[in-house]
Amino acid sequence: MKYMELSQYLRILARRWWILVVAVIVTAISAVAFAKLQTPVYQSTAEVVIQPARPDFGLTQSAKTLLRSYMTVADSNRWAQQVIDRLQLDMTPQQLRANARFAAEDDRMVIQIEVEDTDGEQANRIARTWAILMVEWRDQENQKQRKEDRVFAELRDEPVYTQSWPPRTAIMLVAGAILGVLIGFVVVFAVEWVESGVIRTPADVEQWLGLTLMAMVPLADFPKSARATSNPERER
Template sequence: MEEQQQLMEDEIDLREIFQTLRRRAKVIIGTTLVCAVVMALVSFFVLTPVYEATTTLFAGRATVTPENASTPQTLQSEMAIAKELVKDYREIATSRAVLQQVINDLNLQMTPEELSELVSVQLKNDTRIIMISVKNTDPNMAALMANKLAEVLIDAVQQILNVENVQVIDAATVPDEPVSPRKVLNTAVAAVVGLIVGIALAFMFEYFDNSIRTPEDVERHLGLPVLTVIPDLGNEGGE
C-alpha cells in the first residue's frame, strides 16, 4: 500500500514538473535562443581570429668521433642522451635569450614575455620529436615566427650544448583556419547553458507564482478540498 502511494506521489511530482516546463516554455526557449544568438554574434563579429602554425623538429644523433661511431653501445648511449637533451631543448626554446633573438630578427614589437605567451613547445609522447607552435592573429606571421624560432633554437643548441643533432622535419605552413574562436562549439555550449538557465528560471518563476489556475492549485496552495468546479461557458455563449 505504501509503495503504491509512493508511486502515485512520484507520478504527481513528474506531472507537475512537465506542466511547469510547458507553462514556462517561452522562458526556456527565449533564454536558450538569446544565449546562443549573443555568443554567435560575439564569436563571428567581435572576437579576433587567432591562427596557429607548428614546426616539427627531431633530435637525432649527437656528433661522435669516428672511433666509437659504429659501436652498439655508443648508439644506445646516444639515444638515451638525446632523449634527456630533448627536455633541455624545450627549455632553451622558451628562454629569454632565444625569444629575444626571434624578436630582433623579425623586428617584432613585443617583449620576450609577451612572445612567450604565444609560444607552445611540446614533446610528442616519449619520442625525440619537438613541436613548436606559435599563435598570432596574422596567419603568415604565425608561420614566420614558428620557423624563425626553430632556426634560432637550432643555433642556440649548437652554441650552448655544442651538438648538432636538431633538424627540422616539417616547417610551419600558413594555417588556413583559425584555432579560436571555435564559433560553432561556442554557440552550442552557449545554447546548452541558456537551456539550463532557462529551466532554472522556469522553476524559480513557478516557485514565486501564487496564482490559482486549477483545482489542484487550490489544494496545494490553500490546503482546502475542492467541492465543485464552475465550468467556463464563455466559449458556448453563456453569460
C-alpha cells in the same frame, strides 16, 4: 515534503515553452555576436625532431635526458631576440616569449614550439624561425663532438596555423543554445515557484493541503434589485 511528479514538470514546460525558446534565441545570438566581435588569435606549431647520430641505446637515452635541456635553451630571451632580429618584429623578447610555449615529448624525441599571434602567417614565421635556430644550434654544438656522438635536430614539417580563439561560429552557437536551455529552465521554474502560492483550482487546494476536496460552495448570484436594496445609504 512533497515532490513533483514527472508529469507535473512536463505540464509546466508545456505551459511555459515560450520562455525556453526566447532564452535559447537570445543566448545563441549573443554568443555568435560575442565571437564576431573578438579579435582572432592564431596558433602555429613547429616540431623539431631530435635524432642521435647512431642507433645506440645509451646515446638515445642521453638525448632523451637532454631533451628538456634543449627546450630550456630555446625558451630564453637570447633566442627570442634572435627571432625578433631575423623577422624584424616590433616587440621585446619578453613579449614574444609570452606568446610562445615549448614542450618536450620524450617518447617521440620531439620538441614542440607553439606560437600565438593575431596574424596567422606571422605565427608561422615565428615558429619556423625558432625551430631553425634549434637546428642551427645543434649543428654548431655537433662540431665540438665526435661524429658518432652527435645529436641532430631537424624541422619535421612546415608549420601551419589554426585559429585558436574565438571558437568556430558553430561551436559558439551550440554552446549559446545549451546555456539558453539551462537559463530557460531556471527562469521557468523560478516563475512557477513564485506563482505556486496562488490557489486557482480545486486541484491546487488538494495539492497543498494534502486533503481530498469533497465539495465546493458556489458563489452566490444576487439579483441586481437585491444588491441595490441591501445598501440604501449608497443611493443617497
